[in-house]
Amino acid sequence: EDKVVQSPLSLVVHEGDTVTLNCSYEVTNFRSLLWYKQEKKAPTFLFMLTSSGIEKKSGRLSSILDKKELFSILNITATQTGDSAIYLCAGELNNDMRFGAGTRLTVKP
């Protein structure tokens, strides 16, 4: 059965902290791994990862994929209260996506 597991399920940090969110996956016909940020509205795209070991960066966010060990991490440095959200990881298959349960990040001032 295809599955995507995220950890931790929730995380509370203070502004300025660095956080690492984990995503492990077991999906058949794997094509890519995606990270989304979900606030009160719809999920917004962050990263798509297809190759192992290549870090993608966007400002204070970065992500990397390990296709051998079947996991990905999302790092957020110098966190801000605006980073508070649910971070979703998804494994893209041939015709489908499998989402993890998400990590709820709360950044306190």
Add this chain to the structure above:
Amino acid sequence: NAGVMQNPRHLVRRRGQEARLRCSPMKGHSHVYWYRQLPEEGLKFMVYLQKENIIDESGMPKERFSAEFPKEGPSILRIQQVVRGDSAAYFCASSPSWGSRGYTIYFGEGSWLTVV
């Protein structure tokens, strides 16, 4: 350029009633996906449709749920005889085509169904 539009945003139904959720994809998009998000769970795939065709409905419950994407008009997710367990957020997404470019999937803002 309007994004993916879902309506209603919030819907309350009594047990046994029917719920209809609508999704208008982004202009130029011919692929629609429906996802359900239950409390404390991630988004779960339900169905993938192209115009007038259901491509993959492997995530749809076998009974009471149906979806369509007619040649004209929005995609509709229909839930008959709703039960409390159907209470969830239903997200629609659209894309111009399915390929390896997962980032071209655009989500609507969701429809929150509450069954009382």
